[in-house]
Amino acid sequence: MTRIYPARAFLWLVAAFFATLVASCSPSINHHGYLAKPGAFGQISEGMSRSEVEGILGSPSTTASINFQGDSNYYITSVTESRSFLKAKEMSREVIAVRFDRGDQVASFAQYGLEDGRIININSRETPVVGNERSILQDLFKGILGSKPGF
Numbered sequence: 001m002t003r004i005y006p007a008r009a010f011l012w013l014v015a016a017f018f019a020t021l022v023a024s025c026s027p028s029i030n031h032h033g034y035l036a037k038p039g040a041f042g043q044i045s046e047g048m049s050r051s052e053v054e055g056i057l058g059s060p061s062t063t064a065s066i067n068f069q070g071d072s073n074y075y076i077t078s079v080t081e082s083r084s085f086l087k088a089k090e091m092s093r094e095v096i097a098v099r100f101d102r103g104d105q106v107a108s109f110a111q112y113g114l115e116d117g118r119i120i121n122i123n124s125r126e127t128p129v130v131g132n133e134r135s136i137l138q139d140l141f142k143g144i145l146g147s148k149p150g151f
Contacts, residue, residue, distance in 0.1 A: 027081045034061050034075040041096055041111055050104040070100040070107060
């Protein structure tokens with residue numbers, strides 16, 4: 001008959017717990033968007049047609065139409081790192097912008113990285129209400145004076 005020792009079972013339980021803890025803290029790397037072919041950006045030159053550019057780079061991530069000048073193609077790549085329950089952190093971002101003139105020829109092109117961007121809070125989940133701004137004194141005296149118009 002096999003005898004189970006409580007100390008050994010406890011050690012196996014502790015080892016399993018720490019193995020699970022270490023595995024859950026390891027980072028997960030995620031690639032999103034356009035996957036650039038090595039050297040593809042170097043093949044683009046001014047004067048190329050839109051079909052040549054799309055033949056080299058592929059379909060753009062997004063496009064922008066500027067009616068009075070021409071269109072633009074954007075190829076966007078993002079790499080994020082996430083750890084278990086923590087918020088994902090963007091490690092790198094690359095944007096290739098190709099601008100076309102009215103004749104669908106490349107007018108200019110550029111490559112931007114994470115350091116070139118600005119953070120814009122599109123959805124702050126706060127709705128500004130006009131006329132609801134109060135001064136510090138109004139906040140202090142609102143309980144004393146009641147809720148009269150203008151105060």
